[in-house]
Amino acid sequence: xxxxxxxxxxxxxxxxxxxxxxxxxxxxxxxxxxxxxxxxxxxxxxxxxxxxxxxxxxxxxxxxxxxxxxxxxxxxxxxxxxxxxxxxxxxxxxxxxxxxxxxxxxxxxxxxxxxxxxxxxxxxxxxxxxxxxxxxxxxxxxxxxxxxxxxxxxxxxxxxxxxxxxxxxxxxxxxxxxxxxxxxxxxxxxxxxxxxxxxxxxxxxxxxxxxxxxxxxxxxxxxxxxxxxxxxxxxxxxxxxxxxxxxxxxxxxxxxxxxxxxxxxxxxxxxxxxxxxxxxxxxxxxxxxxxxxxxxxxxxxxxxxxxxxxxxxxxxxxxxxxxxxxxxxxxxxxxxxxxxxxxxxxxxxxxxxxxxxxxxxxxxxxxxxxxxxxxxxxxxxxxx
Numbered sequence: 001x002x003x004x005x006x007x008x009x010x011x012x013x014x015x016x017x018x019x020x021x022x023x024x025x026x027x028x029x030x031x032x033x034x035x036x037x038x039x040x041x042x043x044x045x046x047x048x049x050x051x052x053x054x055x056x057x058x059x060x061x062x063x064x065x066x067x068x069x070x071x072x073x074x075x076x077x078x079x080x081x082x083x084x085x086x087x088x089x090x091x092x093x094x095x096x097x098x099x100x101x102x103x104x105x106x107x108x109x110x111x112x113x114x115x116x117x118x119x120x121x122x123x124x125x126x127x128x129x130x131x132x133x134x135x136x137x138x139x140x141x142x143x144x145x146x147x148x149x150x151x152x153x154x155x156x157x158x159x160x161x162x163x164x165x166x167x168x169x170x171x172x173x174x175x176x177x178x179x180x181x182x183x184x185x186x187x188x189x190x191x192x193x194x195x196x197x198x199x200x201x202x203x204x205x206x207x208x209x210x211x212x213x214x215x216x217x218x219x220x221x222x223x224x225x226x227x228x229x230x231x232x233x234x235x236x237x238x239x240x241x242x243x244x245x246x247x248x249x250x251x252x253x254x255x256x257x258x259x260x261x262x263x264x265x266x267x268x269x270x271x272x273x274x275x276x277x278x279x280x281x282x283x284x285x286x287x288x289x290x291x292x293x294x295x296x297x298x299x300x301x302x303x304x305x306x307x308x309x310x311x312x313x314x315x316x317x318x319x320x321x322x323x324x325x326x327x328x329x330x331x332x333x334x335x336x337x338x339x340x341x342x343x344x345x346x347x348x349x350x351x352x353x354x355x356x357x358x359x360x361x362x363x364x365x366x367x368x369x370x371x372x373x374x375x376x377x378x379x380x381x382x383x384x
Contacts, residue, residue, distance in 0.1 A: 002041040002075060010064035011037035036061050044075035047200055049169030049292045057159070057172040058148050069151050069172060073159055076168040080197035081105070083204040091229055095347035100207055102352040107196035107359065108165045115157035115178070115185035119143050122153070123179055146177025146296075157182060164189035167199030169292030176271075176279065176296030183295070184375035187282050190289045191367045192359060193248070199290060205324055207355070209241050211346065212327070214358045216241075218344045218351075227343055230336035237330055240323040247323075249366045251315045252284045255308045256370065259284075265304050270297035274378035281370050283309070288316035 007013045016033035023029050036052050040062050043051060053059040063069055084104060088097020122143040142153035151159070156173035163170050164186035175186055189196065195207040212226075212233050219226030219233070226233040259265040259280050269276040275297075282295035287309045294300075300309065345351060 002045065002071065003038045005071060006037040006040055006064075006068055009068045010060070011040060011068065012061040013037040032061070040072070041075065043170060044072045044168065045079065047076060047079070047166055047168040049163070049167075051170060057170045058174075060150070063150075063172055065150055066155065069155055069159065072170070072172075073162050076166050076170065077108075077162055077197065079200050080166050080203050083197070083201065084207070087204055087208075093347055096229065099347050099349075099352040099355065100204070100211065101197075102349070103355040103359065104195065104197040104203070104207060106352075106356050107192065108161065111165065111185050111189050111196070112158050112161035115161045115182050116154045117157075118179045118182035118185075119147075119153035119157040143177075143179050143182065146174030148172065157185070160186045161189060164291055164293060165192075165194065165196045165198070167194050167202065167290045167292075169286070171293055174296050175282070175293065180274075180278075180375040180379035183278065184371060186293070187278065187285060187295070187375070188363075188367075188371065190282075190285045190291050190293075191249075191371075192363050193245075194289050194291065195359065202290070207359075209244055209324070209327070210359050210362070211355055212237060212241050213245070213362070214351070214355045215344060215346060217358065218354060222342065222344065224342045224344070227337055227339075228331075228346055230339070231331045231334045232337055233331075237327055240327045240330070244320060244323040244327075245362060245366075247320060248288045248312075248316045251312045252281065252288050253367075253370065255284050255312060256281045259304070259308070262304070264302070268299040268302055268305065270299075274374050274381070277370070278374035278378070281374060284312050288312040290317050 003013065012033055013035055014033045015035070018030050018032050020028055020030050032053070034052060039052055040057070043049060049056075051057060051059065051062050053062060057063040057069075057072060063072060081101065081104065084097045084101040085094070086097070087100060088094040091097070120142040122141070144153060147153055147156045151172055157178075159172045160175055160178070162168075175183055193206045195203050195210065197203045198206055212228055215226040215228045216233055216238055260277060265280075266272070266276075269279055271279060279295050279298045283298050283300060283305070285291075286293055286295075290313075298305075300306070
């Protein structure tokens, strides 16, 4: 169905490798072909992210116009946002799923607005070299660097936030060319563990682990053993939750810290200073959290980045399965506990707000130093 829509809007779908055509100016040009529209539908719905062309969803053969751009954003968000609803149905209480869905939506919406607003407003401290002096100018029409005129800065910011809020990794603009805070939005999205709404399945269980942490904190506040879906959450589960939350940040921050003091890895950076730190951190964050998008500007095809990148991918994509499965087994073996007057309800707007706050605080405390030294410093200094 989506392939037909993409084709109707101009996406390429044929069995030709390439054709040589004559342009309107009389020159010859080789035009690539292939089953592009169907691959694009698979890429977005299945959250693969790898497009047939290097420009990915910024290429007009993959993403011809604003209609297809909006459709592709919907495709990459559809299944991840459907998972919490499915969770509520399977738990026998749709409100449980709505609470998780609400937390996912609030985080996605807030970060999307940050990316869209900062890209639409552009760089307020753009320095232009004149004949005799440098003058400060405002970007008319927003920050269009690294973006397609077909989409504009706001739609590009929305796509960037959506593709990093999920584990898709497709792009319709170069994240490296975003404003500092606009570029921080997709970075922070991945740092959240891609739980807003996250990958197909992985976003749900990532958010459910934050839900276990939330009920544990709520239980400490009211002096009662925390419960979730009628199951007691005790010491063994919380140790595994903490292990899950810390594994990926430790890998990302340690490898990023080592990389920024090695001359060989610094030579891979196109930009230095705060922007270079963001490039370096984004690379490890994207690999560890199974996103696949790139901030750009970093030459990653080196022995160091190939080796360390493989290590963080193994940690983020496979090692995390161990605590998740252990928690599932531990909670699954427990007998349900009937709710009482002291039970903290987990299907209310209050719990959704608590869950959102816990995600922001935990991730913020973990990554705030590197975000502050990267995009925040770059924004305040104004050299971008």
